[in-house]
Structure formats: structure tokens, C-alpha cells
Amino acid sequence: MRSEHCLTRNHIEVWHDRVLPAGTERIRLGAVLRGSLLPILVWTGVACFAYFVCNPxxxxxxxxxxxxxxxxxxxxxxxxxxxxxCSVYGALGGVFDKSMAGF
Known part of the structure; x- marks a missing residue:
């Protein structure tokens, strides 16, 4: 596998099975974000709730x-x-993956 194909795929496959290509292809940031929609919504919802209800x-x-x-x-x-x-995409995917571990 070439170095530009080296990305963290596991969290995306957990949340959206059909987002990623089947083989080792170059993955774009859009695919990482599309596969992480639920964690993105949870992080955004909690941040908005904390901002408006608790304190900025x-x-x-x-x-x-x-x-x-x-x-x-x-x-x-x-x-x-x-x-x-790979580090940017993997770190972003890793944060979303670990933050949703309880779900």
C-alpha cells in the first residue's frame, strides 16, 4: 500500500459502510467527513448546548x-x-472514533 493510501478507515466503516471505496484508493477529506457525520453532529450539538445553556x-x-x-x-x-x-485524516478520524466509543 502506498503512503498516500495509508489512512484510518475503521471509524468510517463503523458509521457508514458505503462511504469508502472497496480497495486501497486515495481517500479525500470529504469522504472522511461524510463517514463521520454522526460524531460531527454530536460534537456540534454538545458545543451549542454548552454555549447557549451553560456558558461560552x-x-x-x-x-x-x-x-x-x-x-x-x-x-x-x-x-x-x-x-x-495520513496523519491529519487519521487524527481527525481517531478523535471522532474515540469520542463515539460509548455509542
């Missing part, structure tokens, strides 16, 4: 938690010599 500071803390998780996932993937593209 709570929404900022939630956004910081999301950003921190993304940065850690990106760093871990770069440490094992994945490409930048």
Missing part, C-alpha cells in the same frame, strides 16, 4: 479538548512516520 467558556473548553485530542493523534501518527496527509 464551557464550549471553549470543549473545543480545546477536541483540538488537544487532534494534536496528540497527529503527533503520534507522525512519530511512526506516517505522511502528513
Amino acid at each position: 467558556l464551557v464550549a471553549m473548553v470543549l473545543g480545546g479538548l477536541f483540538a488537544l485530542s487532534f494534536v496528540v493523534g497527529f503527533g503520534l501518527r507522525r512519530r511512526v512516520e506516517h505522511s502528513v496527509r
Whole structure:
């Protein structure tokens, strides 16, 4: 498998089986986001609820938690010599995957 095809596919296959191509093809950011619609909606809903009901500071803390998780996932993937593209897509997919683990 070529390095640009090295992406985290598991979370997308869990949420939308038909989003990804069958084989090892180049995956675009749109496919990663389309496969992560439910986690995106959950993160957005919780952030909006926290902003309007609790306090804008709570929404900022939630956004910081999301950003921190993304940065850690990106760093871990770069440490094992994945490409930048693979690291970005994998970190984004990893955050969505781990945040929805209870569902």
C-alpha cells in the first residue's frame, strides 16, 4: 500500500459502510467527513448546548479538548512516520472514533 493510501478507515466503516471505496484508493477529506457525520453532529450539538445553556467558556473548553485530542493523534501518527496527509485524516478520524466509543 502506498503512503498516500495509508489512512484510518475503521471509524468510517463503523458509521457508514458505503462511504469508502472497496480497495486501497486515495481517500479525500470529504469522504472522511461524510463517514463521520454522526460524531460531527454530536460534537456540534454538545458545543451549542454548552454555549447557549451553560456558558461560552464551557464550549471553549470543549473545543480545546477536541483540538488537544487532534494534536496528540497527529503527533503520534507522525512519530511512526506516517505522511502528513495520513496523519491529519487519521487524527481527525481517531478523535471522532474515540469520542463515539460509548455509542
